Amino acid sequence: MRRTAPLLIVAILLAALLAVTYAQTEKGGTAEPSRSPWVSRAIPEGRGELATLPDGRRAQLRYKGPPFGAYAGSDFGQWPTYAYGDTRTFPPVRQVAVPAIPGDPALGRKLFMDRAKGPCTGCHLIQGDDVWPAGSIGPDLSTYGDRSLPDQFVFNLIYDARLYFPNTSMPPWGTAGIFTAEEIVHIVAFLKTQKGNPPFVLPPEKDPARNPFTRKLEYYFGDNLDPTNNPAVLHAEGALTQWSKKGPAGKACADCHAGGPETAMKGVATRYPKYVAKYGRILSTEDFLTVHAPETTGMAMLAQSAENLSMTMLIKMQSNGLPVNVDVTSPEAKAAYERGKTQYFKRVGERNHACADCHQNAPGKGADKFLGGRLLGDAEKGFTKHFPTWRTNFQVVWDIRKRMQWCMTPLGMNYLAADAPEYADLELYLTSFDNGKPMSVPGIRH
Amino acid sequence: MAEIGRVRIRIPPQIKRGDVVRVRSLVIHPMEIVQRKDGKPIDKNYQFIHKVIVTYNGREILQADTSQSISENPFFTFALKATEPGTVRITFLDTHGGKYEGTAEISFS
Numbered sequence: 179m180r181r182t183a184p185l186l187i188v189a190i191l192l193a194a195l196l197a198v199t200y201a202q203t204e205k206g207g208t209a210e211p212s213r214s215p216w217v218s219r220a221i222p223e224g225r226g227e228l229a230t231l232p233d234g235r236r237a238q239l240r241y242k243g244p245p246f247g248a249y250a251g252s253d254f255g256q257w258p259t260y261a262y263g264d265t266r267t268f269p270p271v272r273q274v275a276v277p278a279i280p281g282d283p284a285l286g287r288k289l290f291m292d293r294a295k296g297p298c299t300g301c302h303l304i305q306g307d308d309v310w311p312a313g314s315i316g317p318d319l320s321t322y323g324d325r326s327l328p329d330q331f332v333f334n335l336i337y338d339a340r341l342y343f344p345n346t347s348m349p350p351w352g353t354a355g356i357f358t359a360e361e362i363v364h365i366v367a368f369l370k371t372q373k374g375n376p377p378f379v380l381p382p383e384k385d386p387a388r389n390p391f392t393r394k395l396e397y398y399f400g401d402n403l404d405p406t407n408n409p410a411v412l413h414a415e416g417a418l419t420q421w422s423k424k425g426p427a428g429k430a431c432a433d434c435h436a437g438g439p440e441t442a443m444k445g446v447a448t449r450y451p452k453y454v455a456k457y458g459r460i461l462s463t464e465d466f467l468t469v470h471a472p473e474t475t476g477m478a479m480l481a482q483s484a485e486n487l488s489m490t491m492l493i494k495m496q497s498n499g500l501p502v503n504v505d506v507t508s509p510e511a512k513a514a515y516e517r518g519k520t521q522y523f524k525r526v527g528e529r530n531h532a533c534a535d536c537h538q539n540a541p542g543k544g545a546d547k548f549l550g551g552r553l554l555g556d557a558e559k560g561f562t563k564h565f566p567t568w569r570t571n572f573q574v575v576w577d578i579r580k581r582m583q584w585c586m587t588p589l590g591m592n593y594l595a596a597d598a599p600e601y602a603d604l605e606l607y608l609t610s611f612d613n614g615k616p617m618s619v620p621g622i623r624h
Numbered sequence: 625m626a627e628i629g630r631v632r633i634r635i636p637p638q639i640k641r642g643d644v645v646r647v648r649s650l651v652i653h654p655m656e657i658v659q660r661k662d663g664k665p666i667d668k669n670y671q672f673i674h675k676v677i678v679t680y681n682g683r684e685i686l687q688a689d690t691s692q693s694i695s696e697n698p699f700f701t702f703a704l705k706a707t708e709p710g711t712v713r714i715t716f717l718d719t720h721g722g723k724y725e726g727t728a729e730i731s732f733s
């Protein structure tokens with residue numbers, strides 16, 4: 179199956195192709211994985227449900243607007259997800275014969291750079307000033323041709339690298355159907371042209387920012403708690419109105435939580451996500467509000483709604499400066515932590531990626547390296563203590579769940595509901611790395 | 625959003641005499657934009673900030689006429705040469721007679 183480009187036009191062009199693929203999936207009898215028993219209390223786009231498109235196809239109903247909008251109408255239903263009921267696995271390793279056609283290096287370079295396919299430049303650097311921005315997760319291929327590797331070997335590496343490296347971060351491009359065998363022949367021909375002069379030596383880089391190995395690691399966007407700098411602080415302050423507003427049940431937050439958020443909520447958020455026996459699952463602050471607000475005030479506070487995000491920030495801000503202190507030792511929490519850890523290493527989606535591929539600090543993994551122009555975080559340094567966070571490029575607030583939902587969408591996976599227990603367990607695992615570190619909400623990031 | 629008219633001013637924490645510092649200010653305000661009905665603008669007294677006045681120890685150092693095309697909760701920033709210790713006062717006036725003020729103290733380290 180092909181992936182749609184982050185371009186709406188291409189998405190429309192591919193619609194016909196996808197329709198064919200979907201029909202095949204139906205015939206093949208690939209069942210939807212059984213859903214977890216938790217009924218989502220998220221806004222419709224955040225539930226991860228399938229919707230029927232005007233042309234009769236079914237695809238996931240995703241958030242409107244960037245960046246999710248680019249994937250509107252594309253369906254990844256055939257690929258494994260994080261859902262606990264989902265026992266599907268990625269197809270096994272495949273090896274095919276190299277097609278007997280002459281490779282075209284120019285076409286190969288085009289395919290290498292094609293944003294609708296890989297792009298391969300997301301992880302690998304090649305020669306050329308037009309390669310922008312290239313990533314550094316995979317090896318630098320600028321002088322790959324000097325290594326004089328056999329065509330068959332390079333072909334197999336691209337078609338399905340699991341043949342040689344069972345736990346590789348390289349997606350099985352051929353087995354996933356993203357590149358055809360013929361296309362891979364062209365890419366192999368292109369890679370053979372990547373030579374230094376003398377061998378392995380390239381002329382000095384003109385622009386250090388082009389090269390992800392010399393690019394600056396810039397990510398400071400000013401004081402995240404200064405309202406003149408971070409608009410999310412204003413969103414959070416807006417929740418103060420909600421705090422004292424009576425809901426349909428005749429009660430407001432302020433009626434039970436005396437002393438205003440500063441007193442009543444001080445330190446509360448440092449303990450979330452935590453196991454809540456009443457619901458038998460891990461709940462983050464956002465998740466807890468989706469069930470707690472309707473039960474007490476009668477107000478709906480759907481996951482991913484503006485009210486939920488603002489209130490979450492208001493509550494978390496009262497813990498700013500206090501160390502994160504989530505429980506991962508009680509039996510229930512320990513079990514959830516282990517489930518979250520398993521998910522972190524579980525391979526999912528069209529590209530057979532795991533979280534660890536990008537966020538583990540280990541050889542061949544992506545932490546503190548570039549995926550295209552994006553610097554990938556190191557999970558063990560902590561991800562969650564600044565969420566919800568202001569996204570400067572989209573001018574909106576994202577919580578960690580939307581961040582998770584977005585992580586895998588470009589990699590070919592349907593996301594789960596924002597308040598899914600699977601994400602809660604994963605969030606607990608990730609938050610455990612922040613234990614002892616001071617909270618700082620809302621964050622500000624690109 | 626929070627209460628209308630709340631003004632926040634930020635200046636760098638460490639200032640020496642003669643430094644040129646950046647003053648950042650933010651005011652909570654709806655900054656109403658022109659509403660239309662059937663493609664025609666509705667004629668009414670829209671509420672938006674139309675004047676910003678900055679004084680430094682009582683002396684006016686900046687006056688700006690602003691329009692509706694500025695965003696909600698507008699952010700204003702300007703450079704200031706800190707020549708003496710004292711008070712920077714920023715006043716926002718809106719078309720409904722609202723007057724919102726904020727101050728920042730300049731002291732030398």
